[in-house]
Amino acid sequence: MHAAVVTEFDQPPRWSVADEPQAGGEHEVVVEVVAAALHPRVRSQADGSHYTSTDELPLIPGIDGVGRLPDGSLVYFVLPDTRLGSLAERATIDLRRSVPLPAGTDAAAVAAAMNPGMSSWIALRRRAGLVPGQSVLILGATGSAGRLAVQIARHLGASGVVAAGRDPEALDSLAGLGADAVVSLAGPLGEAAARVGEAAAEVDAVVDYLWGEPAQAVIPALLTRRPDRSHRLAWVQVGAIAGPDLTIASAMLRGANLQLMGSGQGSVTTRGILDELGPLLAEVSKGSFVLDIDPRKFADVEAVWAEKASARSRVVFVAP
Ligand SMILES: NC(=O)c1ccc[n+]([C@@H]2O[C@H](COP(=O)([O-])OP(=O)(O)OC[C@H]3O[C@@H](n4cnc5c(N)ncnc54)[C@H](OP(=O)(O)O)[C@@H]3O)[C@@H](O)[C@H]2O)c1
Structure with missing residues (x-):
């Protein structure tokens, strides 16, 4: 598959060939990534500056997204701290860290807002x-x-x-x-x-x-x-x-x-964070909030990285 791969912390990710993700654990499944956003947290993951970062390279950045399960349904997922992130064609998710999305959900909106x-x-x-x-x-x-x-x-x-x-x-x-x-x-x-x-x-x-x-x-x-x-x-x-x-x-x-x-990872338990995903997701899916979204192609990740991040709109990489 292709993914945004970081090989050096001072260089942007490149859309390049990466190993296929594997689903080994009981609750794991490989999803097709439909949409994944470029949050500030993803940039700091990619340049090694986030407080959860390790020095391990290469890495695929991306902390969450919307994925398509093998049965065709959509889920919003949050990844654990991992080197195999969501800016990729496919990603391994833990179903316990995912929430099913109603049919017709705007995947880019969910990826942008969560x-x-x-x-x-x-x-x-x-x-x-x-x-x-x-x-x-x-x-x-x-x-x-x-x-x-x-x-x-x-x-x-x-x-x-x-x-x-x-x-x-x-x-x-x-x-x-x-x-x-x-x-x-x-x-x-x-x-x-x-x-x-x-x-x-x-x-x-x-x-x-x-x-x-x-x-x-x-x-x-x-x-x-x-x-x-x-x-x-x-x-x-x-x-x-x-x-x-x-x-x-x-x-x-x-x-x-x-x-x-x-408030962040550590000051709230993982269970506590996961329990809040559903209620917020319901509001985002209903269109309760005004969002500014900048949809981009995954393959353009390197060029997008070099652009100055807009404060108003959130870049969301969307699968073709
Ligand atoms: N703890 C958590 O759970 C959690 C979750 C998500 C995000 N965050 C953090 O929340 C922060 C905001 O995230 P975001 O997604 O909103 O980022 P963002 O879309 O990039 O927005 C950052 C905003 O900060 C403004 N800004 C920058 N420096 C400033 C300063 N010195 N004084 C006043 N405004 C300033 C920018 O406006 P200008 O146009 O004026 O530069 C911009 O509007 C980030 O640090 C992110 O890591 C934390």
Whole structure:
């Protein structure tokens, strides 16, 4: 078969001949890959920088996708940490990590939405414990995950959603997706953080895609503007686009009810993640969320890799 093969971490994958995948285990089956997306997580897998990466090469990147089972039906699947990913004509999946798709499902939409959608779906349901009527700040709301986070927070019953990001055009579109307030992070960071703190002073939860300097500035700006500092603020760290670290003054933890946590592989059990796939998938299949998809051919993977990733749309490789 052909697959996107990475032979060096500083080189893009090449569409080349690879060994046929094998189904050895009791729950394993080989699927024809119908659609698989190029998530940021897939790029970091391919360049060896993801926190789960090992140094083993060659590897086929790709963490999830839509596959056709031998009986012709479609499933959405999530792969374990593996060197044999989904950017390939065929892949071995574990049926326990898959969900059947209804006939007529838009495979590209499912492949595009599940990974970015799961980031906020799990953060809000499994980590923040959002209940209907609470309000949410999405920090870094302009990417695929952030845009879905705005819609998912609304869908889960948030009474208010504040969306903060730096790209003006993408920010403009967020009101139409369900954001009540849109705050620009452009310009001097102190001023931007003050704007976010003002708009989000009373939120119950934060889904933070940025971390780094923006989060470091927003945490005190928000906490010091809180009318009731003992009111719980669940700050869920989901992405680290702006930097891997931040410094936080001890007084922020003593002087407010700040609960810092992360959401991702490890902080939620595999079973817990798998249990959330079905409910999110049902909403994606129903077309509950607005998605921006950029469909491409698998064979063009090397050229697509070299393009600057668009924040608005998600590249999905689709089988002919
Ligand atoms: N933990 C999980 O379960 C999980 C799951 C999925 C994704 N993630 C993570 O979530 C993050 C977002 O994923 P995604 O799929 O939405 O990525 P994406 O579509 O590439 O979007 C990234 C967004 O971040 C913005 N951005 C970059 N640097 C910024 C900065 N310094 N300040 C403000 N905005 C900035 C970009 O906008 P510009 O146009 O301004 O550059 C873009 O809108 C990634 O780190 C990903 O790994 C985590």
